[in-house]
Amino acid sequence: MHMANAFDGSAIDGLDPAARSLIGRRDAVLASSYRLFYQEPVAPVRGEGVHLYDADGNEYLDVYNNVPAVGHSHPHVQQKVSAQLGVLNTHTRYLTEPIIDYSERLLGLFPDALAKVVYTCTGSEAVDLALRIARYQTGARGIICTTHAYHGTTASAAEISPSLGPNNPVGSEVVLVDVPDTYRDDPTAAAEDFAGRVRAAIGDLQERGVGVAAMIVDSIMSSDGVQSHPVGFLAPAVEAVHSAGGLWIADEVQPGFGRLGESWWGFQRHGIDPDLVVLGKPMGNGVPVAALVGTEAATERFGQDIRYFNTFGGNPVSIAAASAVLDVITDDLLVDNARVVGGRLDAGLRELAAAHPEIGDVRGSGLFIAAEFVSDPEAKTPDPAAAARIVNELRRKRILISASGRHANVLKIRPPLPFSGADADRFLTALSEVLTEQAGR
C-alpha cells in the first residue's frame, strides 16, 4: 500500500494533452482519496493475457497485477459470466445451484476441517466478517496483526492495516508484531522469535483485559515486504494464539489461488490449519467476488445467532466468474506454471543481485517474489528511492510493477499467473538494463 511511486500531480505539465485532459476530468469528479500510479500515469484501454495496451497501441508487460489471475480479459471468464448474465442473477435467499456447485469445488481444495464458506464481494468485507466472527466466537476483542499489514478498507479492517499510514491509527484493541526479517536476522531463529513476539502481544492484550480474539496474518506477508521463509515459521505463533483461546485468520487475498506455485493456499506452507481463511482479489479475475472459509467450530455460533446477508455475495454471476477462474487454473496447470516460471525469475534475480549489490535480498515463492533494494549492502540500509526509480524506469520501458514493504524498498513481483518463461526473460532483461543505466549515472 506504499505509494512512493505515485503520481502526485507535479508532472502534469509534461504529459501529453489527452492524458492531461483525462486527469483534469478525473480530478473534477472523483473524490480526493483517489491516487494514480507513476509519475507518468498509465492509461490502458485494452488488456489481454499478461499485457495491457494504451490508446496508441503501446504494449505493457504486466508484472504487478494479481487480480487478473488467469490473464486480462480471459475469454473463458467472459463467456461464463456473459452466459450467466443472460439467464439469472439473484441472491442467496432463493435456492440456486451454482453457489452450491462452486462451494463444493472450492472447499475440496481445502483441508477437511475447513468445511464452510460465506461469500462476500471484496476481501475487505471478508476480513471484516472474519473479525466479527472471531470476536463473537471467542468473546474476546483483541487482534494481533503485523507491523506493516494491509487487510482492507472497512473501518474494522483499516484498524488492522497500519500500512495505511499515521492518519489511520491502528485500533485500540490491536497489537502489532514485527514480521521475521530473514535478510537481516538469523533465519533459523525466525519461527521462535516471531512466536515470542506473538506471545508478548497475547500477554499485552490479556493485561489490558480485552483478550485474544484472533491473529490475522497474510500467509506470505505481502505488505510487510514478502516474508516467505523458512517454511513453517508461523506454526509456533499459531499454537500460542490457540493456547490463548484465539483464532488464526489466514489472509489469502494476495497469496491464494495457486500463486505460490506449490499448493492452492499460502497457509499450507506453514503446516498448520487456520480457523478462518480470507479469499479475494484473484478469485473472480476482477469480477467482485470474495469469501470467508472456516471451520464449523469457528463459524457456527455466529451463524446461528446473527443474520449475515450480503446482497451481491455469492450471486450466480460472480460465482460464474469464480468458477471459470478455477477451470482455467486447473486446465492450464497454472499452479505448476507459477512454480516453474517463478523459479526462473528467482534464479534470474539472484544472478542480477550478484552483479548489482543494491539488490540485497531475493525471496518469495512461485509468482510472488520480492527483491529488496539497499543503499549499503553491508549495513543493509533500505533504499526506497532506488526502488521508486526502478519502478518508474521500468514503466518507461512499459513494464508494470510496484514496490512494497515497511520501507517501500521491496520490488513486488506478482504478475498474472499465465506469465511465461519468455515474459520472465523480458522482465529480467529490462531490469538488468535499468540497473546498469542507474549504475552508469
Add this chain to the structure above:
Amino acid sequence: MHMANAFDGSAIDGLDPAARSLIGRRDAVLASSYRLFYQEPVAPVRGEGVHLYDADGNEYLDVYNNVPAVGHSHPHVQQKVSAQLGVLNTHTRYLTEPIIDYSERLLGLFPDALAKVVYTCTGSEAVDLALRIARYQTGARGIICTTHAYHGTTASAAEISPSLGPNNPVGSEVVLVDVPDTYRDDPTAAAEDFAGRVRAAIGDLQERGVGVAAMIVDSIMSSDGVQSHPVGFLAPAVEAVHSAGGLWIADEVQPGFGRLGESWWGFQRHGIDPDLVVLGKPMGNGVPVAALVGTEAATERFGQDIRYFNTFGGNPVSIAAASAVLDVITDDLLVDNARVVGGRLDAGLRELAAAHPEIGDVRGSGLFIAAEFVSDPEAKTPDPAAAARIVNELRRKRILISASGRHANVLKIRPPLPFSGADADRFLTALSEVLTEQAGR
C-alpha cells in the same frame, strides 16, 4: 431484514426430492449464517424482466426485488458487461475513461454541491466509508440512526443496524431515534416530533462526550416499515444535526435510482441536500457496484489524509453495468413508469384496504409501497402473523414479496422498475384472493 417468513428447516420433509437434495447439499457447504426465504423455498433457474422461473418452468411474478432494477437478465446490461469483459477490467490506479464518463453522468443527476464520488462494491462498504469520512471530518464519533434501521453488514454498518436483532447490539456511540408513525400519530406533527427526538439524541451524544458525527437515514426508511410522508419531514432534523456540527448521510441503497417515481433520489422529497449519499443495490442490476457521493467539503479532508483504495471499486466492468442501468432507466422512462404504475398499485391497495380492514395503512411512493397489517383496526395492533401468512400464500400463487418494519407486519412492495400496469393488476388480484381466502377461514 426481518425473517418472520423464513424457511426454518421444519418443512423440509414436505418438499420435493430435488429441493430437499439441494438444501442438504447447501447446508453442508454454506455457513450457518445463510437463510432461505419461505416455508417452501423458491428455486429459480432463470429470470427475465419481472419474472423468475423454476426448473419446472413455473413463472413467478417478482414484486420484491429491487436489485434487478431494470429487470432480470436485462439484455442491454448483459451486452455492455460482456463487451467490457472482453476488452479491459482493471483498477483505478491506472487512468481509465469509463469511470470518468460514468461519474460525470451520475453526478449530473445530483444537486450541484454533491460533486464527488467514490466507488465501492457494496452498499455496506459505502455506508462503512461514509461513517469513516463523517467521523474523520467532524472529529466526533456519535451516529444517530433509526430504531429499526438496516444499513449493512460490516462491523461498523452492523452497529447502526438494530434490525439485525438483539445478538447484534448497536454501537456504544450510536443513538437510535424512532421514525414517524403517521398511521398512529398526527402526521402534521411528524416533522417537528422527529426533529425533537433527533435533538434529544444530539444532546445525549454531546453529554456523553462523543459529539455528533452524522445522522444516517434511509430516505424512505425502508427497514422501519417505509415512512414516506409528509413530504419534507426530515428537514428540521437535518438542520438540527448540521447545527450540532454533524453530517447528514442519506442512505439511497433502497429508494435511489428513480424507484420513488418522482425524482432520482429519495432525499429530494425532503428539500434539503445531504452531505453524503450512499448508493447500492440497483446500481448495477446485480453486478456488484456501489458508491458514495458527497460534497467536496465533506470528503476532501479524508481523501487528502487517508488512502482509500477499493480493488474492484469502479472497475470498467462494474461501471459498464452501472452505465447500462442508467441507459435503460432513462431510455425506457422507468422513473415515470414507477410513478404511474406505483399510483395504480397505491389506488388498488387502498381499495383492498377499504374491503379488508386488516390492511390498516397504505403508504409509500412510486414502486416502493407499504401495506401495514393489523389485528385490531381500532387499536391498530401490529399483526406480523397475518403479514407472514400473506407472504407465504402469495408465494403459493407464485408471487414473490416480503414483509418488513419494526413488527414485521408491513408488506414491502418493491418490484423491478419495468413492472407494468398488468403486473400490478395481477398482484392486486392475487392479494385480494388471499385476503378473501384468509377471511373465509
